Amino acid sequence: MTSTTLRLLSDHMVDVVPGHTLSTLPGWTLDVLNVGPFRSSPGYDARLARTVGSTFDWSDEFRFDSSTLLLETVILKVPERNLNRGDLAAWKASPVIQGLLRLRERESFPFDETSARYLAPDGSALLCFYEEITPTGQHRRINIAPSLDLLCVDDRYYGWMLFWPSRHLIPDSRGGPHAPPALEDDPGVVPLVCEYQQLVSEDTLDRLNEQDAALLTALNELRGRTESCETMPRRVLRKRIDAVLETFYGGSQPSR
Amino acid sequence: MRWYSRRRRRSAADSLSMASYSTLWLTSFRSGRQIFSMISDIVRHIQASREAGLLVAEGGELAAAALYDARGNAPKARQAWMSVAQSQRADAALRTTGTGATPGRGAVADRRVLRVLEQVRERADAGAFRRAGNYHAHFGETRVLEILRNPDAIYESSGRAGNLIYRQGGDIVVVDGPGSGQGQVITGYGPSGIRAESGARALGGAPTDMGLPVTHEMITGGAIPVPPNRPIIPAANQIWPPPNGSP
Numbered sequence: 001m002t003s004t005t006l007r008l009l010s011d012h013m014v015d016v017v018p019g020h021t022l023s024t025l026p027g028w029t030l031d032v033l034n035v036g037p038f039r040s041s042p043g044y045d046a047r048l049a050r051t052v053g054s055t056f057d058w059s060d061e062f063r064f065d066s067s068t069l070l071l072e073t074v075i076l077k078v079p080e081r082n083l084n085r086g087d088l089a090a091w092k093a094s095p096v097i098q099g100l101l102r103l104r105e106r107e108s109f110p111f112d113e114t115s116a117r118y119l120a121p122d123g124s125a126l127l128c129f130y131e132e133i134t135p136t137g138q139h140r141r142i143n144i145a146p147s148l149d150l151l152c153v154d155d156r157y158y159g160w161m162l163f164w165p166s167r168h169l170i171p172d173s174r175g176g177p178h179a180p181p182a183l184e185d186d187p188g189v190v191p192l193v194c195e196y197q198q199l200v201s202e203d204t205l206d207r208l209n210e211q212d213a214a215l216l217t218a219l220n221e222l223r224g225r226t227e228s229c230e231t232m233p234r235r236v237l238r239k240r241i242d243a244v245l246e247t248f249y250g251g252s253q254p255s256r
Numbered sequence: 257m258r259w260y261s262r263r264r265r266r267s268a269a270d271s272l273s274m275a276s277y278s279t280l281w282l283t284s285f286r287s288g289r290q291i292f293s294m295i296s297d298i299v300r301h302i303q304a305s306r307e308a309g310l311l312v313a314e315g316g317e318l319a320a321a322a323l324y325d326a327r328g329n330a331p332k333a334r335q336a337w338m339s340v341a342q343s344q345r346a347d348a349a350l351r352t353t354g355t356g357a358t359p360g361r362g363a364v365a366d367r368r369v370l371r372v373l374e375q376v377r378e379r380a381d382a383g384a385f386r387r388a389g390n391y392h393a394h395f396g397e398t399r400v401l402e403i404l405r406n407p408d409a410i411y412e413s414s415g416r417a418g419n420l421i422y423r424q425g426g427d428i429v430v431v432d433g434p435g436s437g438q439g440q441v442i443t444g445y446g447p448s449g450i451r452a453e454s455g456a457r458a459l460g461g462a463p464t465d466m467g468l469p470v471t472h473e474m475i476t477g478g479a480i481p482v483p484p485n486r487p488i489i490p491a492a493n494q495i496w497p498p499p500n501g502s503p
Contacts, residue, residue, distance in 0.1 A: 009327060029389050031437050039392035039443075049453035056390050057430055057443045058415055058489040075390060077417065080435050110489065113416050115329050132328035134304045172389025200436045208436075209371045244436055247375070247386070 006101065006142075007155050009112040009130055013104060017070065020100040022145040024073075025179040028126075028165050029172035030196070030240045031080075035145045036063070036073025038178050047073070052108050059110035062101065069103040071144065076113070076160060078128055081202040083116035087135055088125060091151060091161060094139035101144070114159045119197055123166050123190030127151075129159030166193050169236040180232065189233040195222055196237060200244055208248040216249055294324055301328035308333070325414055332416065368434035369412060369495065372420060376431060376439045380404040388432065388440040394467055395427065395449030400441055403429045409497065411475050415490030426469020428480070446470050 006014050027034045037044055039056060048055070051063040051072055061075035114128040129135075129151065137154040144150055147163040162168060167183040170176065199218055200208070207215050219241055226238040298320050302309045307330040311319045319333065326333035379385050385397075385404055393400055403424040411421040418433035419442065427446030431439055445455065447466050456463045458481055474480045478491035493499075 031435075032390060034390070039390040040387070044392060045452045045454050049457045056392075058413070058419070059417070110415070112327060115332075115416065130328075132301060132305050132308065132330060202435075205368065205434060205436075209368065247436070247438065 005155055006150070006152060006157050008157050009133075010109060012109050015102045015104060016097075016099045016142055017102050018097050018099045020070070021098045021143060022071065022074075022100070025146050025183070026148050026162060026168050027170035027177070027179040028078075028162065028168040029170060030193075030236070031078050032172065033074075033076040033078065033148075033160075033162060033168075034170075034178045035148060036075070036178065038172075038176070039075070041178065052103065052106055054108060054111045060113045062111045064101070064103050066106060069106065071101040074144070074148075076128065078126075079113065079115050079117050079202075080200070080205070081116045081131070082118065082197060083131060084118045085129075085135065088118065088120055088127060090139055091127065091141070092125070094141055096141040096143050096149060099142045099144065101142075101150075117197070119165070119194055121191075121194055123187070123193070124164060126162045126165040127159065128161075133158055166190050166233045169193075169233040171236050171239055173239075184232050186229075186231040186233050188229070189226075189231065189237065192222060192225055192234070192237055196241065208244070211249055216245070219245060297328075298324050301330075304328065305330050327416065329416060332418075366412075366434075369418075369420070372431070372434055372438045373410065373496070376404055376420075376422075379439070386440045388437065388442050391441060391443070393429070393441065393444035393449070394452055394455060395444055395446070399427065399448045400429050400444050403427055403444065404431075404441075407496075409472060410495055411492035412495045413490050413492045420495075421475055421492055423470065423472070423475065426471065428470045428475070 004016055004018075006016055008014065022035055024035050037047065048063070050066055052066050052069070053063040054061055056075045056077075060077060061073070062071060063073045064070060065072050112130075114130055116129055116131040118127040118129075120126075133153060133156060135153050135158060137156075140152045141149040141161070142152065147168065149161045149163075151158040151161055164183075166189050167185060168180055169189075170178065170180050198204075199215060199222065204212075204215060223238055223241045223245075226234040226241070228234075298312070301323050302312055305328065308323055308328060311323060311330055311333060322333040323330065376385070380401055383401065385401060403422050407422040407424050409423050411423070412433070413419040413421065420431050420433055422429045422431065425446070425448075427444065427448045429444040430442045432442060445467050447469050449467050451459055451461060451463055451465050451467050453463045455467055456465065459465075459468050468481060470480050472494070475492050476494060478489050480489055
């Protein structure tokens with residue numbers, strides 16, 4: 001990275017303005033990360049109208065102020081392909097600057113969503129990245145919001161990293177808050193979230209579609225373990241498991 | 257299950273038929289400069305990923321085309337290429353046995369996509385649909401349900417997320433493709449809903465004006481007038497009814 005530009009997967013270029021960041025706490029619903037309001041929230045459409053950029057309908061959503069062209073809000077999809085490239089330590093050790101993206105022109109184009117994820121077993125970070133980009137080159141991070149860094153390999157946008165993601169868990173209920181009211185620390189939920197990501201992934205999708213009984217049992221057992229104490233992260237995880245069970249097993253959980 | 261039953265009977269010219277794929281591939285690149293750019297991108301993808309290189313070595317031109325369309329995402333490209341390859345094999349088998357009436361009818365549908373279609377249909381028949389947390393539709397939920405129940409056509413976006421687009425008349429509903437949130441409705445717009453502020457910005461007129469129709473050509477050409485600012489969006493392939501059949 002040249003410190004002022006970033007090349008996207010689509011080869012579009014955006015500028016990086018050092019020294020600025022978004023102040024909104026990221027909210028993680030397990031499948032999506034919001035830095036800014038849910039699209040279902042009142043006032044979203046007006047915000048959409050006064051900004052430019054990509055929309056969540058077709059890609060990750062990066063919205064930029066139509067006057068300053070500076071980044072305002074972000075909605076990122078979390079891919080469901082698990083992949084550990086063993087480079088988390090290198091990313092954590094890489095240089096970081098605070099900065100905001102800025103469009104070069106008043107134009108809109110898709111920001112391709114990432115294709116693979118890795119959640120550190122200790123819960124310290126969630127990496128989402130483009131599997132097709134080989135991360136050889138200079139690693140740098142752009143801290144765009146609390147706990148959220150964009151990852152760069154040389155001048156290329158490689159993905160993003162959320163620190164201590166389980167503290168950012170929020171329900172994806174419409175009308176609900178898009179950011180956690182406080183960063184609730186529940187170390188016990190980390191292995192549960194890791195297990196969820198192993199049970200519900202691209203690798204298990206066919207088994208889920210086939211209503212695999214062993215997966216159903218595992219999901220129900222995991223759900224039971226979220227009930228040992230009541231914290232926001234555990235409630236979010238439990239609700240997400242319920243949604244998965246409803247989607248793939250029709251809401252009937254005989255072993256529950 | 258009316259439309260879905262017909263889809264299963266026709267299961268052929270479906271999600272990624274040879275015909276639609278080749279057409280997209282050949283008509284998308286007209287100038288020498290574009291072709292050069294395309295080849296450069298493919299080479300870059302191959303250099304960046306061993307899996308991409310193996311895919312192209314195995315599948316040749318079609319695999320390279322799939323890799324390009326998937327913007328270097330080798331697993332997605334492999335899935336697309338395998339659908340095409342299966343289609344070719346099935347076509348050849350049909351021609352050999354003389355049982356196939358129409359070229360392209362032998363394609364094997366993506367079973368993950370089919371499962372999403374089934375789930376959406378089952379929910380819609382029960383009078384329900386799932387909303388994504390980031391649901392943002394320009395018309396009411398009753399209209400969303402009508403479209404999901406009786407679409408004129410269904411399309412699969414060629415974008416990385418593989419969203420599915422249900423169209424009835426000039427209205428569309430976009431749902432999540434295969435994955436843990438499959439079938440969740442993300443958005444909907446068209447003449448049955450107001451433009452709202454974002455639509456008025458994109459299309460002109462007032463926020464209270466009705467939206468403009470979204471046509472088959474817009475969807476398959478990647479030219480849906482997406483509010484607000486009309487960004488370039490991925491083209492989509494019609495997966496139901498089969499492109500060779502009638503709606």
